Amino acid sequence: MRFLISLLFVFTVAISEASASVSSALDKVTIGENFIIHSEIIGEDRPISVYIPKGVNTGDSLYVIYLLDSEHHFHTVTGIVQSLVDYEQIPKTMVVGIQTTNRPRDYLPKINGEPQTKFQTFVKSKWPDSGQDKFLKFLNDELFPYIDKNYTTYPHRTIIGHSNGGTLALSALFERPELFNNYLAISANGWWSYDEIIQNSKKLIESNRPKQKLFISVAGEGSQFYTGTLELLTNMERNKPVNLDWKFEHYPERTHMSGILPAITSGLEYLYADVNFKITxxxxxxxxxxxxxxxxxxxxxxxxxxxxxxxxxxxxxxxxxxxxxxxxxxxxxxxxxxxxxxxxxxxxxxxxxxxxxxxxxxxxxxxxxxxxxxxxxxxxxxxxxxxxxxxxxxxxxxx
Known part of the structure; x- marks a missing residue:
């Protein structure tokens, strides 16, 4: 992992210094491509980054990872994905990074009625218009069709979200199960009240839900990050949906940010494990x-x-x-x-x-x-x- 961090550092330095100090005869090192999609649903331009691993042949169909907060995590995730694809730990998979423009508005669930927790009270007072519906609709109606039209993709999607982005990933699992096959929720904020946790876990047993996998992790944050996740998993275990498999990892020695590194690697290996046949x-x-x-x-x-x-x-x-x-x-x-x-x-x-x-x-x-x-x-x-x-x-x- 230290080698991976060093490698990403070298890439970053190479990109930032290429135009200033490297001879024009040398090629610049670039990772992925950036473009803008205008969202009529949200009413703004959305910066998007796309990465296709090296070694993918023209015409190869790709699994798709949708990465939230890509302005912070794009280089980390693409470096890990490239390594996992190289060693066939996961199939050929592209990364679609979605940059943040308004995290509370896009990622946090809408508060219906009176707030049930201190966190909900704080959010409703500070961001009264928060609610994920428009963002999820933007994904389904605008971003997914664009990616599927312009790239050769399988109808198989994974979402990666950290912190409030992890909260959005879990909300999509509960409320919009048709959007994703895999969910990687890292240190999701403890958001729901206990009654809401019970209600959400019961939604998972609906018979018309597709087969899905969830990897969920917390670092050493403690408080609602840890207890809220355990309460959710306990209620999921009680209801035990037959069409959802999940794995939980706790990284107590990691911080809120450094917990991302082991979670991405272990999470992607777990989520795509079915693609690799086990030879006993x-x-x-x-x-x-x-x-x-x-x-x-x-x-x-x-x-x-x-x-x-x-x-x-x-x-x-x-x-x-x-x-x-x-x-x-x-x-x-x-x-x-x-x-x-x-x-x-x-x-x-x-x-x-x-x-x-x-x-x-x-x-x-x-x-x-x-x-x-x-x-x-x-x-x-x-x-x-x-x-x-x-x-x-x-x-x-x-x-």
Whole structure:
């Protein structure tokens, strides 16, 4: 994590100093793009930032993270997302950052009737017009359609909110369940009265709600941040909605702001965990690739769109089958890998290596040649092409 913080610092320095002290012959380091969307619903311009991880191919469909308060958290979150995508801990996911213009107005629930807590009394006296309805409508009616029109996206959305932004994420879970699939609520302000907590938790058992996941955390703030979250989770446990899974983490040694770092990493890994098939020793010893195909078929039905098995799942499964001396089953796994990713040079290379293990040298040679040709057509890096050429040459000596 210290390395990640250092890396983000380097990026920030590179961006700020590029125009002043770096030769014009060098490219500037930039992270994402910024643009303005005018909201007719809110009646103002809304600054938006978008980040697509490096390594995403043109036409790849992306899961979408909507990040609140992006003017504070954009670099932190995009750095973590890039690392998690690189190591296939989460699928290819873009970040849409929404900058703040009026936090109380946009993030805090509207107070109906008399205030029930000291915090509600304070908010109603200071911001009598607060209420999230217009902001949530802006997301659904204006921002979501813009992103889906201009980027290749899956109909799968995650919201990340910190502090009052975390309160908005929880409110969306209770009041507008159709907006998001995943919720990452970090140190949400203790807002509701106890009666309201009970009412909100009961809303989660409605049968028409979609399948959703929640990661909720608090740091060492104490007070309503901690007790309010525990009261909410206790009542959710009592009602136990079948269509919502959640995980709670407490970071007592962290501050209100530093608690963001572990929550983002752990939260995203948890929220997207279903996308990564878990290969147990029993499956490696007895099962075949059909269990993986069945898993992603069921997940696709649950999500409402086709979810493909990640590349590394095929490789890991085949390697574990090989460790159990199941070479033929490993070959079937790698053959399925090629069928599912026919334009992926890595798939052909792994299958060629599998053929070599069982001394099917003609098929191994053909596989390496196919991997090399694809790499050349797709203009892969020189070192990749050189490595594949060496593999072809070595395979040819076995013929």
């Amino acid at each position: 020793p029993e499956l490696a010893k007895y099962a075949n690739i059909s269990v993986v195909k069945s898993y992603y078929s069921d997940l696709s039905k649950q999500f409402g769109f086709t979810v493909s098995a990640p590349v590394d799942i095929y490789v890991e499964f085949a390697e574990q089958q090989q460790m159990n001396l199941r070479e033929e089953e490993a070959l079937k796994t790698l053959e399925q890998f090629v069928r599912d990713y026919p334009e992926h040079s890595y798939a052909h290379m792994k299958l060629a290596q599998g053929y070599a293990k069982v001394k099917k040298f003609n098929q191994s040679y053909e596989g390496f040649v196919q991997a090399l040709n694809l790499a050349k057509q797709q203009k892969k890096e020189t070192n990749i092409i050189d490595a594949l050429q060496d593999m072809v040459n070595q395979a040819q000596t076995k013929l």
